[in-house]
Amino acid sequence: VQLQASGGGLVQAGGSLRLSCAASGRTLSTYVMGWFRQAPGKEREFVALIRWSDGDTFYADSVKGRFTISRDNARSTVYLQMNVLTPGDTAVYYCVAHLAPSGSVSFSPRTYESWGQGTQVTVSS
Numbered sequence: 086v087q088l089q090a091s092g093g094g095l096v097q098a099g100g101s102l103r104l105s106c107a108a109s110g111r112t113l114s115t116y117v118m119g120w121f122r123q124a125p126g127k128e129r130e131f132v133a134l135i136r137w138s139d140g141d142t143f144y145a146d147s148v149k150g151r152f153t154i155s156r157d158n159a160r161s162t163v164y165l166q167m168n169v170l171t172p173g174d175t176a177v178y179y180c181v182a183h184l185a186p187s188g189s190v191s192f193s194p195r196t197y198e199s200w201g202q203g204t205q206v207t208v209s210s
Contacts, residue, residue: 086111086199090180093204096170100208104165106180106201113137117185118163119154121194122176122206131192132178133165136185143190147173170208177203 092104104120119134133154134143142154153166163180180201183191191197 086113086116086182086184088180088182088199088201090178090201090204093178093206095207095209098171098208098210100170101166101168102170102206103167104178104180104204104206106163106165108161108163108182111184113158113161113182115184115186115188116182117188117190118156118180118182119143120163120165120178121181121197122174122178124176127176129179129194131194134190134192135163136188136190138188141190143192167206170206172208172210174206175208177205179203 086108087110089107116137120132121129122132123129131145135154151169155164181197182199183197
């Protein structure tokens with residue numbers, strides 16, 4: 086599956102941004118999709134995931150209550166609504182997808198075979 090991410094930018098602390106990730110090339114019903122991020126000098130880390138078949142969502146503790154992941158079946162698009170952003174959220178955000186017929190969800194970036202191009206999110210203090 087091919088992924089095209091968009092929506093990053095520069096925002097002040099406390100502000101909001103919405104990322105989008107449009108998927109093409111495959112039927113998504115057996116996929117897990119979502120977002121990882123990587124800040125300068127840090128490891129790539131899990132942010133949020135959604136299981137396409139039933140819409141179950143999973144969040145890193147650091148973003149729980151502030152970020153919301155959702156999907157649009159008709160547009161084959163995943164969204165990440167990010168609210169109450171902090172400088173600690175500054176990173177390159179990557180959209181990911183993994184074919185998971187069993188429905189299992191992994192929080193390791195190594196599991197995900199499809200990656201979008203990355204979009205920069207910068208939060209100023």
